Amino acid sequence: MPTLQIYQGKYLxxxxxxxxxxxxxxxxxxxVIGYATRAAAYNATGAPTPYIIQAILLVLAPVFFAASLYMVYSRVVQAVHGERFSLLTPRRTTIIFVSGDVLCLNIQSLGSGLLPHPKTLTMGTYIVVAGLGLQILMFACFMVCCLKxxxxxxxxxxxxxxxSDVPWQSCLNMLYATSLAILLRNIYRVVEFVMGKDGYLNITEWPAYAFDGALMILVMVGFFLWYPTECTAKPRVKLFFKCENQQRIGAFKARGAFHALGRLIEADGxxxxxxxxxxxxxxxxxxxALALxxxxxxxxxxxxxxxxxxxxKIAGTKSHGANVIFSGSxxxxxxxxxxxxxxKTGATLVHPYNHPDIILGQGTQALELEEQVEEILSLEPLIGIxxxxxxxAIIAPVGGGGMLSGICTAMHGTGIKVFGAEPRFEGANDAEQGLKQGKRVENVKTLTIADGLRTPVGEIPWSVITDKDKLAGIYSVTEEQIKAALRLAMERAKLFIEPSAAVPLAVMxxxxxxxxxxKREAGEEGWNVGIILSGGNTTMEAIAKLFEAPKRIEERAEAKVTAGGERVAENVAG
Structure with a gap:
């Protein structure tokens, strides 16, 4: 039966x-190493090496968990575009708390190394307690950041x-649970060292396993079950933009209008x-587009x-000589x-989206994009995958569905997958919901910032996009995600686009x-993805207002109030 052994006149x-x-x-x-050396000390309680190794490694273990927690928090904040709601930016959060973690690691390592020597035992205890106290303070501050x-x-x-598609609340709950466990463990360690070598926590073994080892196992289980390995998936893609914001009248609609009017003239003279x-x-x-x-x-x-x-948009329409008549929404x-x-006039209706000639005209942009990308890749293959x-694949916005159904028709049989993109705000994702419900949503009332997509899908487009051989799926995004994509396009790609045009990029x-x-379908190889930037008909005032702090006044530039100041929901195609 092993007995306690003496080292330099004292018991370790x-x-x-x-x-x-x-x-x-x-x-x-x-x-393994920390507890293995503790096991080795079973028959060698007078040997300093196992004692030092297990003391250092078991004391320091939570530091590495803590660093992971700090980085998870930063990833969650970035994933939901919630930087303005955080006390610290994600970058500063990582830098400050991880740096503090490293400092705690060094302090506790220094103190643990002094514990086995009788002459430096007291100093080592003070240093370890200081390191643990600093870590408790850091954790308290971190939990305040999380809660705020x-x-x-x-x-x-x-x-x-x-x-949000990101499980941010469950991620934060995981942070709370694991942080609390580490905090309790550190408090236990401080009490242990403050009580001294002859204190109850040092002369009995069970507290070390109950308040240290067991809590760290709970932290590990929490990481294993709820750690957000993919706050954001990381598919490999190369993006090719079809810049319809450069089109005449600043949007893709010119295609359908010219084609539909041309066919009408062919038919009627x-x-x-x-x-x-x-x-x-x-x-x-x-x-x-029709005015032009x-x-x-x-x-x-x-x-x-x-x-x-x-x-x-009103001024642009009038500039082409059109007779503009105002109506409700x-x-x-x-x-x-x-x-x-x-x-009164006998005029012929040229529907904005619910007509085959409009649909076929809008589909030409996909034919062009397909041809242009193939030409680019033949000359510069390294640009793509x-x-x-x-x-x-091609991602296109969907409002009335004229463009999306046209692209589906144009790309059918080419092997290129077509996806629709919608805003989610106030039920604006009617096409996505309709596909899930198996029937077309006939009415939409929404004030999404993507004002060109505030309309239900038309009957003829619906008959196209419900064909699973033509449309691979429809996905929606939040207003914040649309704004983030809009900002990226403007600041990084130098593309002046309207919010509706940013929706496909936001989905991607x-x-x-x-x-x-x-990620699942493209695998390690990746995809070349075409993004339809549908238009750029907006103003500097409207864009500036989107990135202001939210207000309930001066909303005219966002197309959310009438010229008379009345706030109404819109149900029109772009």
């Missing part, structure tokens, strides 16, 4: 360490009704079309626009005005379901 241990417990915790905890972020971000979520004129309803992009197409052919255009439309109100115009000579960057799908 106040008890013979339990061999079974040391082996068990070495297996469970994974701190949690309450602020939770209030933001409640106020804006946003949703130019003189007949000129005599009757054309009419449509739109919040801006299709309005300007009509002016090009000398045809009178009557454009019904919601009074909530942005001033820049809902489809019933707009269509009633259109019917009145048709009755190595070994891949064409696009693998921030929708976790989509990113995981790409």
């Amino acid at each position: 241990w106040r008890y013979v360490p339990s061999l079974p417990l040391a082996i068990t915790f070495a297996t469970l905890f994974g701190e 972020f949690n309450t602020r971000f939770q209030a933001h979520v409640a106020a804006t009704s946003i949703t 130019l003189e007949n079309v000129k005599r009757r004129g054309v009419v449509t309803h739109s919040s801006g992009n299709h309005a300007q 197409a009509a002016a090009t052919h000398g045809v009178q255009a009557h454009i019904v626009m919601p009074s909530i439309s942005t001033p820049s 809902t489809s019933v109100e707009r269509e009633a005005v259109v019917a009145d115009v048709v009755e 190595p070994g891949r000579k064409k696009l693998d 960057l921030y929708n976790e379901d989509f990113r995981k799908l790409v």
Whole structure:
């Protein structure tokens, strides 16, 4: 039976360490060296080397867990774009707390190394206690940061009704549980050292396993079960932008308008079309597109626009000589005005999205993008995914569905997957919901910042996008994610686009379901992905306002109030 041995006239241990417990915790905890040397001390309680090694490693183990917790917090804040709700920026959080962790590590290492020597025992105890006290202070500050972020971000979520693909609350709950366990363990260690070598916690072994080893096992289990290994998936992609913001009238809508009007002229004759004129309803992009197409052919255009439309889009439509008539925002109100115009003038309706000629015209951008990417990759293969000579997927925004259904039609049979992208705010993701429910959502009332997508999918586009052979899926994003993508496009790519155009980029960057799908299907090789930047019809005032602190006044530039200041929901195509 082992007995206590003396080292330099004093006992290093106040008890013979339990061999079974040391082996068990070495297996469970994974701190093999620390508990293995503790097991080795079972027959060598007078040997300083096992004592020093186990003292240092078991005292320092929580430091490495703590560093992981700090980095997880930073990743969560970044993943939900919640930097403004955090007391410290993610970068500063990592730098400050990890640096503090390293300092605690060095202090405790120094103190632990002095413990076995009788002459330096007291100094070593003071140093270890100082290191542990600093670590407790750091953890308390860290938990305050977590709680403050949690309450602020939770209030933001409640106020804006946003949703996130990132499991941020469960990640924070994991941080709370593991941080509390480490905090309790450090408090135990401080009490242990303060009580001295003859204190109860030093002369009995069970507290070391109950308040140190067991708590660290709980931390390890927490990490194993809830550690966010993928706050964000990391698919390998190369992005190719189709810059329809550079198109005439600043948006893709010119394609459909010119094609539809051209087909109308072919069918009825130019003189007949000129005599009757054309009419449509739109919040801006299709309005300007048809106005331009009509002016090009000398045809009178009557454009019904919601009074909530942005001033820049109204001015752009009028600049092409169109007769602009204002209406309410809902489809019933707009269509009633259109019917009145048709009755008075005999004008032919050129629907903004629910017509085959519009759909086919919008699809031409995908044909161009496919051809352009293949040409680029043939000349500069390193620009794309190595070994891949064409696009693998295209992401396009979906409002009324004219563009998306056109792209689906154009890309059918090419092997290129087509995905739709929608805002999620106030039910703006009607296409995504409709696919899940198996029926078209007929009414949408939303004030999403993506004003060109505030409309339900039309019947004809719906018949296309419900074909699983043509559309691979639809994914939605939050207002914050749209703004983050918009900022990135403007600041990094120097692309002036409207919020609706940023939605596909936001899906690629921030929708976790989509990113995981790409990672799963593309594998290690990756995908070449085309992003449709649908337009750039916005103003500096509107963009500036998007990035201001939220206010309930001066919302005219965001297309959220009428010229008279009335706040109404819109239900129109872009």
